[in-house]
Amino acid sequence: MSSQSARKQEKLSFRTFVLLLKTQNPSWTASNIADFLEQSDNPPNLNRHSLMNKIHYLLKRGSTYDRKRSGRPRTTTTTDYRNTVLQEIQTKTKASIRSVSAKLRQNGWKTSPSSVYRTAKSLGLKWFKKTRVQKLTIENKMQRVRCAKILRKNFGATKRSKTWRWNKVVNTDFSGKFILDSSSNPHNDGVWAKAAEEIPPAIYYRSKSKFASGLIFWGGISYEGLIPKNGPFDVTSWLKNQTKEKRRQKNYLNSQLYAKFIKEVDQISLNYTSLDRASRVL
CATH class of the missing domain: 1.10.10 (Arc Repressor Mutant, subunit A)
Incomplete structure (x- = not known):
């Protein structure tokens, strides 16, 4: 029960008890009822004058309910x-x-x-913010189902299938960009000082790069496990090593560099696979 409901219930109980005392003792006045209440085990938390006024007003009205409040009537919220x-x-x-x-x-x-x-x-309505989810339409779901059926047909669903070829499939992908610069909250990133002039520029200004540097990784998964075995491949560092000495521009991953990258990664994966098999034999 809330505090407002408790106060309302207490007020109703007090009024009911006062009117009951008046009904049982018709000759009692407001002063007699006040004397009885003050001498009871649980006297009201009011001084004598306030208690007398409250009882006198209640006996005059003769009802336990509040009067209809004055004020402008509702014209809009009908x-x-x-x-x-x-x-x-x-x-x-x-x-x-x-x-x-x-x-x-x-x-x-x-x-x-x-x-x-x-x-x-x-009306009991509450405001709920929309939850962010992946945007997936009905057409996307149907395409996924059609693609899954084609893959089951061409590569088999179990190892006992005649068309089982999942051991020859490799799924590869590039990761998102991992930002190396530390992020800061502008609301909490500040300095306490008496004046802005006494703060050194090194800590007063918050520098921010327009294009933050970061790393991109490449990795794959197959029937045999992860590719490469020891973890994802650092594409950013590899791409920097492909830049010619006289060129100052950045190197971008085109079709030729991607083919070279796949060959090198494939060679690294084979070396790790052979080492892994040798360790198992030993």
Whole structure:
């Protein structure tokens, strides 16, 4: 039970008890009821004057419920308005508070963004941010199923299949770029000082490279295991070694360099495979 509900229940119990005392003792006045309450085991936490006023007002009204509050009556958040807001905003895309408010005004409703927000909260609605997932359409899923069926047909599904050739298939791929520069949070990256002039430039300025340097790796997997056996291949370092001495420009991985790269990686993989087999024999 919340604190607000507890206070409301306590107020209702006090009023009910006071009216019950008056019913059982019709001759009692507000002073007599106050004396009885103050001498009880659990006296109210009020001074004498406040307690007398509260009892006198309660006996005059003769009801345990609050009076109807004065103020301007609701003209916007009616039942039809609440149902319309619920229909326009619940589980709808691009249904922000402002867009829904503008749409309702176009339909003749006298409303505002604050009215829509209060109505949505009173209806028990909550704002949930969209979760980022991979963009995969129905056509992509169908293509994957067709590709899987073709591979099963051409390469077999089990080792006992006549078309089993998965031991001759190698899947290779390049990794993403691993940034070598350290990242910093601009909200936390600061220096405490009395004035900006006393901070040395070496720690005052936060330098940032426009094109951050990084590394790209290459690796593969086959029926025999990983390629290369000892870990992924550093493509960035290999590509730097292919640059001619007189050229200052960067070297990019074209078809010729890629063919050379595959041959060298294949030779490295064969050397590791032969060493691995020799160690097993020994």
